[in-house]
Amino acid sequence: MFVLVGMETIVAYAFDRLVDSDRVRAGIRRVEAYYGELWGETATRSGSDAGPVGLLSWRRRTPSCNWPAWQEEAGLSVASLHAPLGYESVVGDIAPERAAVPLALAARKAPERLLELAPPFVLCVLDQNAQRLDLYTDSVGLGRIFQLRTADGWVWSNRPAAACLFADVAATPSVSGWRFAAGCGWFMGASMPYEYVSVVPGATHVEVRGRDGRMTVSRIDATSVWSGNTSIPETAAALQGVARSIGRLWPGTPTVDLSGGRDSRVVAAAFLSAGVDVRLNSYGAEAETAKTLVRALPFEVDHAVSTPSNAAAPAKAVAPAKVVASAKAAAAVAPVPLPGVIERIRRWHRYGDGLRPSSYLFHQPPSDLAGVDHLAIGGAGGEVAHGHFYPRDVAAIDQLPLHAKIEAFTQRLSRRLVAANGVPAAAREAVETQIRSVLDEAGRSGLQDARMLDYFYVVERLRRWGTTGERSGVVSPLLLPAFSRAAFRLTTSQRLQNALHLELIEQLMPQWTAVPFFKTTSAAPVQVKRLGAAADHEAVRARLDGVGDDAVRALWKRSSEATSSASDEAVLRQLLWQSVFDDHLAEVNRHLSRPVIIQPEVKPGVQPRVRRTTRAWRRVRRNRAARRMARTALWRVLRKYFR
Numbered sequence: 001m002f003v004l005v006g007m008e009t010i011v012a013y014a015f016d017r018l019v020d021s022d023r024v025r026a027g028i029r030r031v032e033a034y035y036g037e038l039w040g041e042t043a044t045r046s047g048s049d050a051g052p053v054g055l056l057s058w059r060r061r062t063p064s065c066n067w068p069a070w071q072e073e074a075g076l077s078v079a080s081l082h083a084p085l086g087y088e089s090v091v092g093d094i095a096p097e098r099a100a101v102p103l104a105l106a107a108r109k110a111p112e113r114l115l116e117l118a119p120p121f122v123l124c125v126l127d128q129n130a131q132r133l134d135l136y137t138d139s140v141g142l143g144r145i146f147q148l149r150t151a152d153g154w155v156w157s158n159r160p161a162a163a164c165l166f167a168d169v170a171a172t173p174s175v176s177g178w179r180f181a182a183g184c185g186w187f188m189g190a191s192m193p194y195e196y197v198s199v200v201p202g203a204t205h206v207e208v209r210g211r212d213g214r215m216t217v218s219r220i221d222a223t224s225v226w227s228g229n230t231s232i233p234e235t236a237a238a239l240q241g242v243a244r245s246i247g248r249l250w251p252g253t254p255t256v257d258l259s260g261g262r263d264s265r266v267v268a269a270a271f272l273s274a275g276v277d278v279r280l281n282s283y284g285a286e287a288e289t290a291k292t293l294v295r296a297l298p299f300e301v302d303h304a305v306s307t308p309s310n311a312a313a314p315a316k317a318v319a320p321a322k323v324v325a326s327a328k329a330a331a332a333v334a335p336v337p338l339p340g341v342i343e344r345i346r347r348w349h350r351y352g353d354g355l356r357p358s359s360y361l362f363h364q365p366p367s368d369l370a371g372v373d374h375l376a377i378g379g380a381g382g383e384v385a386h387g388h389f390y391p392r393d394v395a396a397i398d399q400l401p402l403h404a405k406i407e408a409f410t411q412r413l414s415r416r417l418v419a420a421n422g423v424p425a426a427a428r429e430a431v432e433t434q435i436r437s438v439l440d441e442a443g444r445s446g447l448q449d450a451r452m453l454d455y456f457y458v459v460e461r462l463r464r465w466g467t468t469g470e471r472s473g474v475v476s477p478l479l480l481p482a483f484s485r486a487a488f489r490l491t492t493s494q495r496l497q498n499a500l501h502l503e504l505i506e507q508l509m510p511q512w513t514a515v516p517f518f519k520t521t522s523a524a525p526v527q528v529k530r531l532g533a534a535a536d537h538e539a540v541r542a543r544l545d546g547v548g549d550d551a552v553r554a555l556w557k558r559s560s561e562a563t564s565s566a567s568d569e570a571v572l573r574q575l576l577w578q579s580v581f582d583d584h585l586a587e588v589n590r591h592l593s594r595p596v597i598i599q600p601e602v603k604p605g606v607q608p609r610v611r612r613t614t615r616a617w618r619r620v621r622r623n624r625a626a627r628r629m630a631r632t633a634l635w636r637v638l639r640k641y642f643r
Helices: 021-039 100-109 111-116 160-167 175-184 222-226 232-249 262-273 284-295 342-352 358-362 402-417 425-444 451-465 481-488 492-496 499-508 537-547 550-560 566-589 615-622 624-630 633-642
Strands: 002-006 009-015 043-050 053-060 070-073 076-081 122-127 132-137 146-150 153-157 197-199 204-209 214-219 255-257 279-282 302-305
Touching: 009 021, 009 122, 009 132, 009 160, 021 053, 021 160, 043 122, 053 076, 053 122, 053 132, 070 100, 076 100, 100 111, 100 122, 100 132, 111 481, 146 160, 153 160, 160 197, 160 566, 175 425, 175 566, 222 451, 222 481, 232 262, 232 481, 232 499, 255 262, 262 499, 279 284, 284 302, 342 358, 342 537, 342 566, 358 566, 402 425, 402 451, 425 451, 451 481, 492 499, 537 550, 537 566, 550 566
Parallel strands: 002 053, 255 279, 279 302
Antiparallel strands: 002 009, 009 153, 043 053, 070 076, 076 122, 122 132, 132 204, 146 153, 146 197, 204 214
16 A cells, blocks of 8 residues: 655555555656646655555645644654644644644544544554554545545545546546536535545544555544534634634734625634734725724724735626516626636646536636645635525424425425526436435434534535635634534524624624624626637537537527526536546546547447458458468558458
């Protein structure tokens, strides 16, 4: 077994039997050949070998975080992906530069202690003397680890293409994964865009003992992590602890976004009340609310109001009666011209290994992985405390018997997540079945009211659709298990009234309790970005013709005529996203040691050419002397005359 953990990349490899070391080195070369351009010149490599197990790390030459991506001490080698926020609660007051090995030792004694840390993180530990490898995921599974079973072992990676390259296995599209994506926009459950690659769940510990080849996988139930009594003062103290931990883990002064909303206000209050020196940044229509909050503080703080270069100028408010709600009304809004989109999708697949949602089509992908290392502090996870997926009739549904309640919530979620037109029936059915399965799982775990919708949000939407775990340096204090425990104790009415956010703000920064949360009072006309207006629209049309049916062609016609709705365009984007993924697979497979044979496409109604031979000619071909002659250079010259 061998493990690679590196800058934006983790690969773990476990052989069923001993193999030649050249095979491992060849796997490393394939991974580096593919990702070298994305890493640039910023990566350095360290490694440790212990017979059948090993650990290798690619990391930045100049790290932007004080937490070590690689540390060796006392026979242990520890490789980390993401900095574990709040690590002090496990190992005590130890400087982050020296804390990786103590955290690994604590995890081996009591793996459940890691589940109190804020996701995302992944920890790999190699014990050289015991020839033992341990792999830990966070409580939610935001620290991405995917697995691939090969003919003679296992491969784990936070980048599925790296797993295929290291194993020298062709990357192929997953029918079930893309069926989910066609329905709701993300890969649900354990599915992936790649065939044979699946997701390792959160709260999982993988232990491999190299001497006897034994692998043990254990998992703690997610609802047990979120159950228990956590008071408001305890939750506030935990958030302050995470804020201080961030201040120690990253040098310099962190920037915290402060909008007029709920989640950013709680995060900013945690930093300010913990005494962490921060800069506050606000932008957009909510900046005035943020200014009011800053003026209410009893101390000075650096606050900037900025306008992101990629943000659209605020649209002029219109009366509610003029809100664009249909394709006909959308056509009245001036069309938005688009640059070429196919090459941009290729670049997104290259950057995110095909895991980015298609909604990122209108954003420019980073040119490489090396330049994306800045600290980004967000409010992801706060949605679990204010009913992100709650329908308007949630109170009435909550009164139904459990079976009827699950079915009603399933139908509400399905209508919200799956577009009304253009989605294949199989995709619609797959999404609905998965929704029902997750809600049923929540009910069996004791969440038998509207909290099952919050459970669905965490284990599906947050874990699979979000990008928090995509790279190091993205931190969200509200993902702390203490916050989740407090949120799952809320009643439906408390959640809809923002009770947890209000109580935490009262505890952390009481000066802000009198300032109401920002609410949008008017809507602007929707500017639908249509694929029919793309500079490469002819190439887009050809792609969609190859994957769509009559319903998709009808959507494309509306897109070309500038009458399509935002929902129509989302369906077209997803189909195009999937089509271009095949280009990404071809680029990955180009680095394999064996060529990937692509079966030629046979058009309907056209029979492939079949070469026929006579019985006498077949007897000649079976003759030993004739077969020896067929291997000569003379025959290769003459054979064309016998065709």
